[in-house]
Amino acid sequence: MTEIKIDSNTTNQYRNRELSWLQFNARVLQEAADTSVPLIERLRFLGIFSNNLDEFFKVRYATVKRIADAGKGGKSVLGGITAKDLLEEITQTVIHQQSTSLRILKSIKGELQKENIFVIDETEVSETQSQFISEYFIRKVSPALVTIMIGELEQFPSLKDSAAYLAVRMVMSKEDETFEEKNNYALIEIPKVIERFVVLPQEGDKQYIIILDDLIRYCLHNIFSIFKYSSISAHMIKITRDAELDIDSDLSRSFIDKISKSVKNRSVGDPVRFVYDKKIDRKTLKYLLDKMGVDETDSLIPGGRYHNRRDYMGFPSLGREDLLYEKITPLRIPDLKLQGSLFEMIAQKDFLLYAPYQTFSYVVKFLREAALDPKVRAIKITIYRLAQVSHIASSLINAAKNGKEVTVQIELQARFDEEANISYAEQMQSEGVQLIFGVSGLKVHCKACYIERIENEKLKRYVFVSTGNFNESTARLYTDYTLFTSNQKICKEINKVFDFFEVNYKIKKYKHLIVSPHYTRNALYHLIDTEIENKKNGNSSGIKLKLNSLSDFKIIDKLYQASRAGVEIKLIVRGICCLIPGVKGMSETIEVISIVDKFLEHPRLFIFENAGDTKIYISSADFMGRNLDSRVEISCPIYDEAIKKEILDTFEISWSDNVKARVISDKQDNAYRKNRKEKVRSQFKLYEYYQQKLNA
Incomplete structure (x- = not known):
């Protein structure tokens, strides 16, 4: 099999799963940067990007870190890159993406100002707004605040997973003899029970929003009025912890109790990422890192002024429907009435x-x-x-x-x-x-x-x-x-x-369904082998797949085998794709696209040409090891000819997308698919398709 060069100076025929996932999240970031996307929706895509990243560090980064901490290389399971090198590459990629996201955020805020929407900070508060903020702080924020004077504690408190904190540094006045140290430190936990974006009173045509963090910064003097300090500053920090559940083996406790306890323990899992405002004072940063015991295998991410940008998913609409996607009315299914039985x-x-x-x-x-x-x-x-x-x-x-x-x-x-x-x-x-x-x-x-x-x-x-x-x-x-x-x-x-x-000690047999963990892998091998034989025998052949993720190396090898036999393979993969398409002698008949748009592409769909007697399955299973070998999954055949045609139509509409489809290639540059054909934005076209079916 032909070997090719990929990232991280490794020679391999697979894209690393974690790096491929980061490329998917880069596609989400592209939506935030796309000026054709409504403005508030762009902010929400920034929130999705940030939320995705949080979950990635809790799960995938944490998994790789455990491999590195165990002293293992991990090359065989990580696609040819060592765990230690992968951690470093992830960190550098994320730093670059975070920097890009900040530039996009700055640009969006500039566009919002043109729409008379202003996101202000604590230095821009007017006299009228000051009165509103002070009252709002006393009434809603102050009762919900948790403020910890860490400079006075012998043991540093355990920070909650993914909670955002303001790290406060007070330079104490000479006349204050309460503290031996010149600097005193505190942590303020940003309360999750209060909306992150506080809408301020409208002034004429102008609408104003202040982020809760800045509202708290504006009221720092209110919180720390009992202290004598010459200066005070507050910078955001956030820690992300390993989200792996550790389920105990106590036979006397119910499964619900065990899972419940394990979920609670997740909040004190090992730290895997520390994000901080890059403008934070160096002494403050060193103080925090030393106290928390954050080490060199944890991912240190210098970020912007605000963390938990996932909250932008809930950015207020402000009544501006023109800055949002037009809502669609979900359609009826032809001949299936919601009245009657x-x-x-x-x-x-x-x-x-x-x-x-x-x-x-x-x-x-x-x-x-x-x-x-x-x-x-x-x-x-x-x-x-x-x-x-x-x-x-x-x-x-x-x-x-x-x-x-x-x-x-x-x-x-x-x-x-x-x-x-x-x-x-x-x-x-x-x-x-x-x-x-x-x-x-x-x-x-x-x-x-x-x-x-x-x-x-x-x-x-x-x-x-x-x-x-x-x-x-x-x-x-x-x-x-x-x-x-x-x-x-x-x-x-x-x-x-x-x-x-x-009764799970009895393994069932199935003639119609394909069921994991016992049958899916071999069934897929058989279906692919059939297409290889059909191609060799001059019969019609072809494979079309729509997946969220494709990361199982053995399945990828089987698809490479089909490609070398000349089988045409079309893949629509939203997220992780460890297969490298278009490589001569290995995958030259394989094309892969990814669609990221208004809706999250979520179906799993398998289509095999089967010498003209097309086999179609809808499935809960992605082509990942866990879905094939360690989960219960169902792939269900479609037998109704009208539904078969409908599914083939919808696949072709998605495949023809040349607006929101990105080409997945060995370059990994997320290039938009461009051609001279009529513009097809598949998600919009699919709605039109179902409107026409209903009208017919």
């Missing part, structure tokens, strides 16, 4: 929902109908991430109250949603819902619901299976397919998956 309609044929272009209300309506329908006997569902206020959960509780057998497989270890899932689990359990907490050693990531109904004294089964979570909130922002079917062969096999949750 969905069971009766789904009994006749399969239906496909593609959110957010079409309304997620069908999922909620189906569960509500099942909760009330006297013919429904049992409901089984997998839950990974629920909305904050979940109609899904309330429908399941309603069903249990109506005497249905309701079984919920809830994943308590859904990263960063553990607390919400624990809360819902306890609530459902108290209402009579039977809970299953998965399989030891496996996360349950599949998205499926199985319903049993008695019709004409016979058992009839219904399912819906999805590429995304059963979550009303994300269904407005994430693109995902959901199939509704009463195909009894598929329904019976979905029920087998639920049987596996309860």
